[in-house]
Amino acid sequence: xxxNVRIAESRSFSRTLHLEGRLDSxxxxxxxxxxxxxxxxxxxxxxxxxxxxxxxxxxxxRSIFRAQQAMAKRSGRTMLVNPQPQVQKVFxxxxxxxxxxVFVSIKELDEYLDAMQRKxxxxx
Amino acid sequence: xxDAIEDSCRGEGLATQTALDMRLVAEEVLTNIVKYxxxxxxxxxxxxxxxxxxxxxxxxxxxxxxxxNPLEAPLRDLKPPLEEREIGGLGLHLVRSLVDDARYxxxxxxxxxxLMKHA
Numbered sequence: 001x002x003x004n005v006r007i008a009e010s011r012s013f014s015r016t017l018h019l020e021g022r023l024d025s026x027x028x029x030x031x032x033x034x035x036x037x038x039x040x041x042x043x044x045x046x047x048x049x050x051x052x053x054x055x056x057x058x059x060x061x062r063s064i065f066r067a068q069q070a071m072a073k074r075s076g077r078t079m080l081v082n083p084q085p086q087v088q089k090v091f092x093x094x095x096x097x098x099x100x101x102v103f104v105s106i107k108e109l110d111e112y113l114d115a116m117q118r119k120x121x122x123x124x
Numbered sequence: 125x126x127d128a129i130e131d132s133c134r135g136e137g138l139a140t141q142t143a144l145d146m147r148l149v150a151e152e153v154l155t156n157i158v159k160y161x162x163x164x165x166x167x168x169x170x171x172x173x174x175x176x177x178x179x180x181x182x183x184x185x186x187x188x189x190x191x192x193n194p195l196e197a198p199l200r201d202l203k204p205p206l207e208e209r210e211i212g213g214l215g216l217h218l219v220r221s222l223v224d225d226a227r228y229x230x231x232x233x234x235x236x237x238x239l240m241k242h243a
Contacts, residue, residue: 024126025155055144057151058215065211072207086144093221094214095202 003027005034011113014045020052023060031060035067044076045116047109051082056090065096081109126151129174129183136176138243145222146181149239152215156194157187157235178243180224185237192235193228194219 004020015038023031038046046067068078081103083091103109129150133143150172157170171186199220200213220226225240 024151055148057148057155058212058218059151059155061214062211065206065209069207069211086141086148090148090218094217096206 003030005031007034007038009043010047011045011117013043013117014047014113015041015043016047016049018049018052022055023053023063024055024057025059028059028063031063032066035063035070039067039070045113046071046076046078048078048080049082049106050080050084050087051106053087054084056087058094061090061094061096079103079109081106125154125172129172132174133176133181136181137178138176138181142181142241142243146176146183146241149219149222149241150183152219153183153185153194153237153239156192156215157185157189160189160192180240180242182238182240185239186231186234188233189235191230193230194237195226195228 002021003023006018006020008016008018010016017031017034017038019031021027035046048064064078071078079102080091082105083102103112126147130143130147133146134140154170168188171184173184173186175182194216197216199216200210202209202217219239222241223239224242227238229236
């Protein structure tokens with residue numbers, strides 16, 4: 001099965017990548033191309049919505065970790081939401097526990113981003 | 125080849141999770157062989173024998189690359205935070221974690237890796 005990637009600009013400072021299908025050695029280059037757009041933008045928060053990602057291999061981990069490191073280098077954050085069982089298991093095996101914050105639902109993530117947005121506005 | 129592995133596991137009535145685990149293990153082993161077994165870009169065959177039943181799955185990989193035992197190769201250290209880790213080298217962690225039994229032997233000019241998982 002292929003991989004579909006949709007990018008949404010959920011807020012001015014964040015980009016959400018919705019991944020659907022399988023992220024493996026065949027499809028990871030497609031994701032890398034999309035991630036470069038986010039890494040080269042001014043977005044401070046990169047969100048991976050994994051609700052419809054059913055499979056990830058080390059090639060997929062490599063893409064996500066590479067993006068996480070690139071975001072961190074410019075003080076950006078990377079977050080995961082909705083990881084499914086196979087994907088969660090793989091993250092657990094490689095001890096990716098400090099990969100930003102893992103949210104169990106979009107609602108929980110939205111509340112977090114709203115709070116972040118308020119902080120940014122208050123700070124201005 | 126990966127689709128065939130997954131389909132065979134499903135066809136034998138194994139759980140989706142087990143079928144996906146075996147697909148993942150096979151992807152990592154094959155990636156490793158392609159990357160490290162040969163110094164040149166020449167084509168080399170990899171033979172895979174799969175047997176699956178309700179009780180377990182067994183995969184046997186055979187390749188004629190340089191001797192390499194993935195069961196004893198040093199693993200990437202997972203202790204440092206992600207931001208400080210070198211990216212990559214995670215495939216062997218996945219292989220070793222996802223199977224229940226594993227054996228490696230050098231048979232003549234071939235690496236033989238046998239991996240088993242109980243459903």
